[in-house]
Amino acid sequence: MKRKVKVISTIMFTALILMACESAITFPPVSQIETNTHNQGQxxxxxxxxxxxxxxxxxxxxxxxxxxxxxxxxxxxxxxxxxxxxxxxxxxxxxxxxxxxxxxxxxxxxxxxxxxxxxxxxxxxxxxxxxxxxxxxxxxxxxxxxxxxxxxxxxxESGDPLPQRAMQIKMNSWLWNELWSNDMDASMDFYKGLASYETEEVKGSKVPYFLFKQENKIFSGVIGNPVEGARSAWMPYIKVKDVNVTVEKAKAAGAHVMMEPTPTIRKGTVAVLMDPTGAQFTIQQWILR
Missing domain, CATH: 3.10.180.10 (2,3-Dihydroxybiphenyl 1,2-Dioxygenase, domain 1)
Known part of the structure; x- marks a missing residue:
């Protein structure tokens, strides 16, 4: 997905969470099923x-x-x-x-x-x-x-959710995560040390693209940052039924389209959006065309 993408602003801030003190709120667990297992790197x-x-x-x-x-x-x-x-x-x-x-x-x-x-x-x-x-x-x-x-x-506390294949993931839920890095080699070395990842290059990709894996489980990807002048960032993907319909709905709801679906990038199945408050995310149509 390497290309120049228009950006309204690059978000830079040094503190993001207000709840720095112990919270009285009981938060939902990350998995609705108590697995009591942890998938390092997921x-x-x-x-x-x-x-x-x-x-x-x-x-x-x-x-x-x-x-x-x-x-x-x-x-x-x-x-x-x-x-x-x-x-x-x-x-x-x-x-x-x-x-x-x-x-x-x-x-x-x-x-x-x-x-x-x-x-x-x-x-x-x-x-x-x-x-x-x-x-x-x-x-x-x-x-x-x-x-x-x-x-x-x-x-x-209760364990991680079981990894799912793309076909098992519900529409309008998280499909994928991708690290957009300004230094791919350094990023891969860092996360290998953090999570004992293995890396595998995707063959046939138009630009260098690597997968973070562990024991044959594929967790996420890493690509050279396609946003000119932006810092490295993790990009979440949301699974959608129709990328073009979703883009139009997002526009009507106030989104800025950073990258329209284009046939040369994953066969026109992805778009990069910025919500009305400035948060960036990607949508991907599934099944692939």
């Missing part, structure tokens, strides 16, 4: 940090039919995202001092959050939010990796 949850949760909720409800459950109240409220009744993520408000910023944050499963934070620091990354325990969710910390991408480390 991205198991997504949170949207945004200056305007109301606008974000309205947008995602209109485009994807998501519903929301409110936990807590006021500026500390946490909005659980539900797709067909199943929790798949959350939304929370950034403090006013961060301005009009928004970003999707993925949580990667690690066996030891403290060790993961220490490793990130030793490699030149930054700790944004120190390790804390969240009832129902587990232990988590937010960091910026050495190449600049924000990512959360998480050890779930």
């Amino acid at each position: 991205i198991v949850w997504h949170d949207l940090a945004t200056y305007n949760p109301t606008a974000a909720k309205d947008f995602y409800a209109e485009v994807f039919g998501w519903e929301f459950e409110t936990l807590g109240e006021g500026v500390d409220a946490y909005f659980v995202i539900k797709n067909e009744g199943t929790p798949i993520g959350g939304i929370f408000k950034l403090g006013d001092k961060f301005g009009k910023a928004a970003e999707w944050l993925g949580s990667v499963s690690v066996p030891n959050v403290s060790a993961a934070v220490k490793y990130n620091s030793s490699e030149g990354g930054k700790t944004i939010f120190k390790k804390a325990s969240f009832p129902g969710r587990g232990e988590t910390a937010l960091v910026q990796d050495p190449q600049g991408a924000f990512v959360a480390f998480l050890k779930s």
Whole structure:
């Protein structure tokens, strides 16, 4: 998907989570089935940090039919995202001092959050939010990796969801995660050390594209950053039935289209969008044409 993509703004902020103290809220687990197993390296949850949760909720409800459950109240409220009744993520408000910023944050499963934070620091990354325990969710910390991408480390209380094939994933839910890196080699070396990933190059790709794997399980991908002038970032994908219909719905709901579907990129099945609050994400039509 390597190409120049128009960007309204590049989100840069040094602190993203308001709930830095131990929370009284009981958060939904990352898996609706208590598995008591952890898949190191799997991205198991997504949170949207945004200056305007109301606008974000309205947008995602209109485009994807998501519903929301409110936990807590006021500026500390946490909005659980539900797709067909199943929790798949959350939304929370950034403090006013961060301005009009928004970003999707993925949580990667690690066996030891403290060790993961220490490793990130030793490699030149930054700790944004120190390790804390969240009832129902587990232990988590937010960091910026050495190449600049924000990512959360998480050890779930009840275990991780079982990996699913694309065909098993519900429409309008998370399909894929991709690291858009300004230094692919450095990023791959870092995440290999973090999660014991193996990497495999995708043959026949028009641009260098690698998969993060572990014991034959494919967890995510990495590609050279297609956004000119932007920092490295994790890009979440949402599975949709029809990419063109979804793009039109997103436009009508206030999205900025960073990349329209084009036949030369994955046969016209993907589009890159920015929601009305500035958070970027990708949609992909499944089954492939």
